[in-house]
Amino acid sequence: MSSLAEDAKPFLTSESGESSFDLAPAERSRLQQDRSSGPGWRRRLWLSHVIFLGFNVAFLIYNIGDVGKHVGPEAAVLERAYSPAQMAISYTVKEEAPMLPDNLLTGPPGPEADKAWEELEKPFMLRFSEDEMDRMQKTSLALKDGSGYIGYLESFHMLHCVKSAWKSQYMDHYGSGHSTKPGHLAHCLNVLIQGIMCNADISIGTYHWKEGGTIKGKEMMDIEANRTGHRQCTDFSKLQAWAEKRTLDFDVHDTDKFLRTLKPET
Structure with missing residues (x-):
């Protein structure tokens, strides 16, 4: 059974063993910011960037394919009708x-x-x-x-x-x-x-x-x-x-x- 002394220990402590409740407001705010910028937060940010980038790449591929449906056949016809004089046409x-x-x-x-x-x-x-x-x-x-x-x-x-x-x-x-x-x-x-x-x-x-x-x-x-x-x-x-x-x-x-x-x- 825990002693009364153990029960009196604060639930949250700083790395130095101090209770966050015993810290001054400014120090407590700094501690919370340090925790929010830890490895877990950075992983979530990196993952969100990867998802966003993937979405943009997929959208780009879709648009290239869609443009090809409209331009491709015409470009192929123009290539079959190639003339060296095309460079002289304006x-x-x-x-x-x-x-x-x-x-x-x-x-x-x-x-x-x-x-x-x-x-x-x-x-x-x-x-x-x-x-x-x-x-x-x-x-x-x-x-x-x-x-x-x-x-x-x-x-x-x-x-x-x-x-x-x-x-x-x-x-x-x-x-x-x-x-x-x-x-x-x-x-x-x-x-x-x-x-x-x-x-x-x-x-x-x-x-x-x-x-x-x-x-x-x-x-x-x-x-x-x-x-x-x-x-x-x-x-x-x-x-x-x-x-x-x-x-x-x-x-x-x-x-x-x-x-x-x-x-x-x-």
Whole structure:
């Protein structure tokens, strides 16, 4: 049985054996803080940090997976349609102007018009490296000097087709060459249709009356398209500059000279 002296001992004592009830208030507060900052408290704090970090990592993984569901397929498609010219593509917004009747590219034939078309479609036959061909998963005719393979940008092919359609209006001036033959024009129309559908222009055109008045008494011939406004466009001059650095010496009037630069078939 415990003695009365043992029963009189305080239940809580400090490390020095003093009762916490015998301590001054300031000392008792310090003792309680020391106990609250002991190993157990630190373990609980560390565990809470681990749980919080784990939650954030799980949330990050979920978001990466969710983004991949939306971006992944599109990125895969873009990789299949890879073109070395992608690095030369940038966009700008232009103020669209009405068609100009004195445009050299659509006006009557002549030396100035021929020169304008020549400059526009000049970077037609281009050089591509073996690595670029591999990434595009394509093959082409090799250059004899081993510097690469020949190819062209589809945008310049479409410009060539527009030129062929333009020349077909002036058969008396240009004659009935290959570019104005019905078979070639049908090919060009198909190229242009595919190109327009592939790169659909979503700018909006509107209409107005040619002359003032009300709808009453008007006919469809009195309605005119209004093609003014802002339009998102490819910076074509940048693409042209990129292509010109790869342009091969190709003269449509002397194709034999170009053919001699190609590696013969083995």
